[in-house]
Amino acid sequence: MVKVKSYAALQPDKPLDPYNINRRDINPDDVNIDILYCGVCHSDIHMARNEWNNTSIYPMVPGHEIIGKVKEVGSRVKKIKVGDTVGVGVYVDACEKCNNCNSGKDHYCEEGIVLTYNSYEYGTKNITYGGYSKSIVVKENYVIHIPSEMDLAKAAPLLCAGITTYSPLRHFKINNTHKVGIAGLGGLGHMGLKFASSFGADVVVFSTSDSKKEEAFDMGANHFVNINNSNEVRDHLNSCDYILDTVSANRDMGKVFSFLKTDGLIMLVGLPMEPLAISSFSLIDKRKGIVGSAIGSISETQEMINYCYEKNIYPEVELIPISKINEAFDRTINKDVRYRFVIDMSTL
Ligand SMILES: [Zn+2]
Ligand SMILES: [Zn+2]
Incomplete structure (x- = not known):
């Protein structure tokens, strides 16, 4: 010893x-x-x-x-x-x-x-x-x-933070044919943004305020949505192939699903302390899904x-x-x- x-x-x-x-x-x-x-x-x-x-x-x-x-x-x-x-x-x-x-x-x-x-x-x-x-x-x-x-x-x-975001993006072979949402721009999210952008995806960052907007663009984002801004939200509904969800807080998951297009998938890497509530309606309409990924x-x-x-x-x-x-x-x-x-x- x-x-x-x-x-x-x-x-x-x-x-x-x-x-x-x-x-x-x-x-x-x-x-x-x-x-x-x-x-x-x-x-x-x-x-x-x-x-x-x-x-x-x-x-x-x-x-x-x-x-x-x-x-x-x-x-x-x-x-x-x-x-x-x-x-x-x-x-x-x-x-x-x-x-x-x-x-x-x-x-x-x-x-x-x-x-x-x-x-x-x-x-x-x-x-x-x-x-x-x-x-x-x-x-x-x-x-x-x-x-x-x-x-x-x-x-x-x-x-x-790096491998947690790299792994699901690689697993689903993210490339320049995909539009990828990044939910949450913290330690995980900013790495997800950099990776998704480097793989050629069209990347949209979803955030709860405008405070990180400029930095998101500097890091490679193509779009930025303040989810409290209804105009910005409307422009990106039903549009993402994937959303990398890095948020570690409970919130209305229906809103996250609403940004997925048909057959779209949420890749969940955030870890809220309480179980997430997901309505079946969020999944069955447009055959959407959610998958978890760890490191x-x-x-x-x-x-x-x-x-x-x-x-x-x-x-x-x-x-x-x-x-x-x-x-x-x-x-x-x-x-x-x-x-x-x-x-x-x-x-x-
Ligand atoms: Zn960790
Ligand atoms: Zn083993």
Whole structure:
């Protein structure tokens, strides 16, 4: 065991505080990573505050958008060397035996993936701790190569916000024949916008105000709809092939469906705390559908990183010291971030 400095939530209603955790000694197939940057995902806040069905495990060290440098590798590690720049996303283990693990869908492992934090390592009572810490030990197979010439602070959110939006857009082969709606322009939505635009789609952003209109166009949007503006709404009814729904709040889903054309599909990636109410009428008229999507596989995450490197696609980030993490949580809740906080872990 090695003691490692971190920031942890010790109970749901208290701010995160400095805390020492124990990391395991490296196994033959492990990689030990010095953490340089960690993105702040909305799920970090829900998890730290125990807002998802009482599933939080304390102490909790959040963080699953991790960029770091390898400082040590186990004896059986083949693909990664000391000094490599690497990333770790939302999960750090899967059963590697089930149908999904054997068909490139390891993120949907039938045994359940081991999350980067707020999980137990397989067969143990050892809690996994995330990226709000100085270092992390991860099995080689769950480590992503990051080209060292990438902008590393900006690359961090690709490991969750990036892959969460890239995966469904790729799965449905989004291209220049599609009109794609992006519902919500936050951490996820702005990445969905950049990806959909880079795939050639005609992209319309749906937002609750005009405050991000200019930025949406700068990021590649072809249209912008303030859903409280009835004229703008009317122009885009029954027009989208797909809508990437990134909103993590409950609202009138009938309105979202109204923008889909016949056979259109909502790709749901946002996670409201309460179940969504969907009327059958929204679905049966014009044969509309809704499908969920969670992150992406390890190989798909690598593909996404390579794509972003090649196309120079990055999230918009605000870099903060770890001492500002509680403030960053509050500002994220209040939508006062453009568009993702990233923690500079050298400040811990
Ligand atoms: Zn996340
Ligand atoms: Zn599996």
